[in-house]
Amino acid sequence: MSQTVAVLDIGKTNVKLALFDHDRLLWEKSAPNRVLPGPHYPHEDVESAWSFFLDALREAARTHRISAIVPTAHGAAGALIGESELAAPVMDYEFTGVDEIETDYARLRPPFTASLSPKLPAGLNLGRQLAYQKWCCPDLFAGAKHFVGYPQYWSWRLSGVAASEVTTIGAHTDLWTPRQGQVSSLVKALGVDHLLPPLRRAFDPLGPVRPEIAIGCGLAPETPVFCGIHDSNASLLPYLVSRQAPFTVLSTGTWAILMSVGLSLDQLDPRDDTLANVDVLGRPVACGRFMGGREYAMIAGGGGNADIDALERIIASGAMALPCFSGQGGPFATAKGVVRGDVAAQDRAALATLYCALISDLMLTRMGATTGDLIVEGTFARNLSYCRTLGALRPTQRVFAAEDAAGTARGAAMLAQWPPSYRIAEPGLVDPISIAGLDSYRKTWTAAVVGIPR
Incomplete structure (x- = not known):
């Protein structure tokens, strides 16, 4: 035993x-x-x-x-x-x-x-x-x-x-x-x-x-x-003891919580749903939030994850999802989400992936999290297309995927022996790729959302 x-x-x-x-x-x-x-x-x-x-x-x-x-x-x-x-x-x-x-x-x-x-x-x-x-x-x-x-x-x-x-x-x-x-x-x-x-x-x-x-x-x-501990902070614990700042952990599930360690708090703006949480040692951590898992499900309408070909079909078609679909969280919580263009049922997951990656990218930029590694954990870590899209949007930052459904619980378990004496497993590095048309698509999407009231 x-x-x-x-x-x-x-x-x-x-x-x-x-x-x-x-x-x-x-x-x-x-x-x-x-x-x-x-x-x-x-x-x-x-x-x-x-x-x-x-x-x-x-x-x-x-x-x-x-x-x-x-x-x-x-x-x-x-x-x-x-x-x-x-x-x-x-x-x-x-x-x-x-x-x-x-x-x-x-x-x-x-x-x-x-x-x-x-x-x-x-x-x-x-x-x-x-x-x-x-x-x-x-x-x-x-x-x-x-x-x-x-x-x-x-x-x-x-x-x-x-x-x-x-x-x-x-x-x-x-x-x-x-x-x-x-x-x-x-x-x-x-x-x-x-x-x-x-x-x-x-x-x-x-x-x-x-x-x-x-x-x-x-x-x-x-x-x-x-x-005990707040769940997003539990997801952060393994990286507090295994990495040097700056870095950002994207803890994803029903909510996507972006936690940037070593970042100034000066660019936080309540209109963007950016804020400071507090880590296990009492230190403020710059954060952003949107209801990523729920919005993904609402846009995708079920089904699995998209592949890169599906992403490029959506980009080529010009179809896009504009916030906000959950009615809460993120920079555009008061706006009503809409889908522009025709999207085949089998490509809804690709549309949802692009949407969540673009919201993540926008919030990271507004927070000032432009340097350091990005570690995706939780639901989106198992969506390789999301991780690769995020990497393509932010080519100067490395993206890692902690493909672990028990990430929050694993972090919480560390509290029974804090700081841990055992080695912390490293997340996997996501290979960077190029996605045809993504830069132009982001510019069009950003122009469409910039006028949405915050």
């Missing part, structure tokens, strides 16, 4: 339990992540996720000795917790009902220059969710003892210890000032400072797993539970 780290990976689309021996994936199991319609507001189905994790831990522990547990989750969710259970449902960040408080909330939220957190749609700013819960659900709010980020909700549920953590509270929440490394003025203005538990590091063990969980899942009673 091997010693393993168990990672609870809570994404927008799926929940997963993955086991690692150092950086070697040993075992994994996943299930869809559901959103419930109410009451109060649409919210995460935490009980189904909890049942899944307990069952998966029980199954995994039959064949592996689990030596540590680390949670990672998306950054646009937080939990109001009472003494022993949730005080309020964990809001789904796509809930647009929070818009009703915007006038009052806008008076309190700190300026972008302080928070480096742009105004985002629906509940993507965690501070807006918290304000809505306080003002519109006062009975629920009154029962709260703590407010924690979503990764820390799971570490609390596993260990009983509540903690705050910088990668989560610093992820476009309006609640943190990255340059100063402290909570923002919004925390006091909302009167929620008493709800924030002590700050712990993502790689801190909070305590052993609760005794009843250890018994029920067949875990050793001393199994430590670590504080």
Whole structure:
């Protein structure tokens, strides 16, 4: 039986339990992540996720000795917790009902220059969710003892210890000032400072797993539970210890998050959905975001990845996709996406690939990320045409593909031994190629989007 780290990976689309021996994936199991319609507001189905994790831990522990547990989750969710259970449902960040408080909330939220957190749609700013819960659900709010980020909700549920953590509270929440490394003025203005538990590091063990969980899942009673981390920051961890700045990691899934290490924060512009996240050591990292995976699926309409011939057919035809198809994220979130020209069904994936590569290229340029390697991890890393198109658009930068579906979980597993003593696997270098007509196509596409309101 091997010693393993168990990672609870809570994404927008799926929940997963993955086991690692150092950086070697040993075992994994996943299930869809559901959103419930109410009451109060649409919210995460935490009980189904909890049942899944307990069952998966029980199954995994039959064949592996689990030596540590680390949670990672998306950054646009937080939990109001009472003494022993949730005080309020964990809001789904796509809930647009929070818009009703915007006038009052806008008076309190700190300026972008302080928070480096742009105004985002629906509940993507965690501070807006918290304000809505306080003002519109006062009975629920009154029962709260703590407010924690979503990764820390799971570490609390596993260990009983509540903690705050910088990668989560610093992820476009309006609640943190990255340059100063402290909570923002919004925390006091909302009167929620008493709800924030002590700050712990993502790689801190909070305590052993609760005794009843250890018994029920067949875990050793001393199994430590670590504080946990924002999922995009988990994807960044392997490169923080294996590369010299500057470099950019493009972490892709439902969202595409562009994280540029060693880049000045001066070119960040909230109109572009560029911002600063905070890495595991508390340092601000220039970032850009768009809903790459969802937009790709909406444009492609299903099917696999495109080949280069299909890309060149789309380019030669002049057909193009113009943002935005998801209704949130990126420089053109308020625009309605359109497809210009006729595109055969078998070439829709090529159109989607060009669109996502062009958005990535545009955002990297606006952020000032014009030097250093580009490492694509997650869904798009398995799309060779996307990686090659990005390389063709940015010929002075090398593109690497970390063809690893477990990249977020693999990074999170590193927290159980931070910094890691083992060697970090290198992503594969993508061979640069020339794509006929791409430069002219980019100029036409850029001219078409430059007038779209931001």
